[in-house]
Amino acid sequence: MSKKFQRFVSVLLAAFALLVIFLPRPVVAADTHAFKAANGTIQVPNHPKRVVAGLYLGQVMALGVNVVGSTKLEMANPYLDQAKIKSMTDVGTPMSAEAVLKLKPDLIITNNESDTKKMEKIAPTVQIPYQKTQQFTSSMNYFAKLLNRPKQAKAFKKSFNTAAKKQIKRLNAAKISRKSTFGVYEMQSNKLYAYGSGFSRGAQAMLALGFKLSKPLQKVDSGAGFKEISVESLPKYQAHYMFVTTSSTKGQKDPVLVAMKKNPIWKSLAAVKANRVIELPFNKMYYYDPYATRAQLKIVTDALIKADK
Structure with missing residues (x-):
């Protein structure tokens, strides 16, 4: 193979590499799903890692999702894992925007419009009326849909029925x-x-x-x-x-x-x-x-x- 041809191949490969680098890449769908809440249809992370839960601390924990912040009253719940509670921050009632911002949440769950308006500026915020959570089975199904945790909800309901x-x-x-x-x-x-x-x-x-x-x-x-x-x-x-x-x-x-x-x-x-x-x-x-x-x-x-x- 002549040196001239080798240089040609090298230039061609380099050009191809540059073309691959700068070609528009296909857009990957965001790792979210649409959830209809009281404050509209919200794009919620499929696998939230840092949740501020407010009133619904127990519902979120029951599905095995990590909670970084809640309220003092909910954190006093004697039925929750106290080791996990110790790692959480009390974000106040009403929720403090400053306290929540420090936690860098990827999902915030509220139960009133006042908190929602403040929290929406920080991360995806879902407002859930208390009435949606009053019955055990329907509440489990509701949060399973929100948090993309159907298997965990099924397992908890099974343990509940056994009990x-x-x-x-x-x-x-x-x-x-x-x-x-x-x-x-x-x-x-x-x-x-x-x-x-x-x-x-x-x-x-x-x-x-x-x-x-x-x-x-x-x-x-x-x-x-x-x-x-x-x-x-x-x-x-x-x-x-x-x-x-x-x-x-x-x-x-x-x-x-x-x-x-x-x-x-x-x-x-x-x-x-x-x-x-x-x-x-x-x-x-x-x-x-x-x-x-x-x-x-x-x-x-x-x-x-x-x-x-």
Whole structure:
């Protein structure tokens, strides 16, 4: 091969290499998916690595996604992995833009418009109304779609169903009828409330075990989901089993709650007479994420068996 031809081939190869370098490259689709949220259709990372979760900390953790920031109240959830909680930052309520920015999130999940407006300037932000997260199964499916984690959601639902079956066996062995109705009540800021199934307090666990809300409370459930009631109206909203909590820091020694128990109307309730009023700690019943609901299966079962003795 002549030297002239060799130089020609070398020049040709060099030119080809330059052509390859500078040719327009095909555009690779971004690693995101469209998610319809309260604040519009958002392009969400398929595999978020640094999430600020706000109110929905437990829902995100249940799907195995890394959370770098949340709120003090959600981080106090006793059912979450405390080792992981220690590595998170409290971003405040309302969320602090400065605190969130320092965390360099690739996804932010909010539950109100005020936080959303601030967070949208930092990273993709999804606003989720509380109503979307009130029922265990639909909430799991919703977050699985958001976070692209269908397998993890399926696994958690399986573990939840296994836990429910275990507690149902205990109830059957104790001969507790799951055809009985239940109600959820709470003393909050000196006011008494009756709740439906979507505001935690163990209601989702009770439904999973096969119990039903009493008919008047089913109406509350299909409406606003909660209702302020008077002690005088309690006979209308009573149930076979009545779960009572108080948000007071004094717990069951809350003076308003103590006064209610002395009221003749309270004493006349069938559940009170039969020792079927179940008082549970607020901090264990307030949370409603997947971890909390799964743990509450045993808590309410223990309480039902104890009340039935």
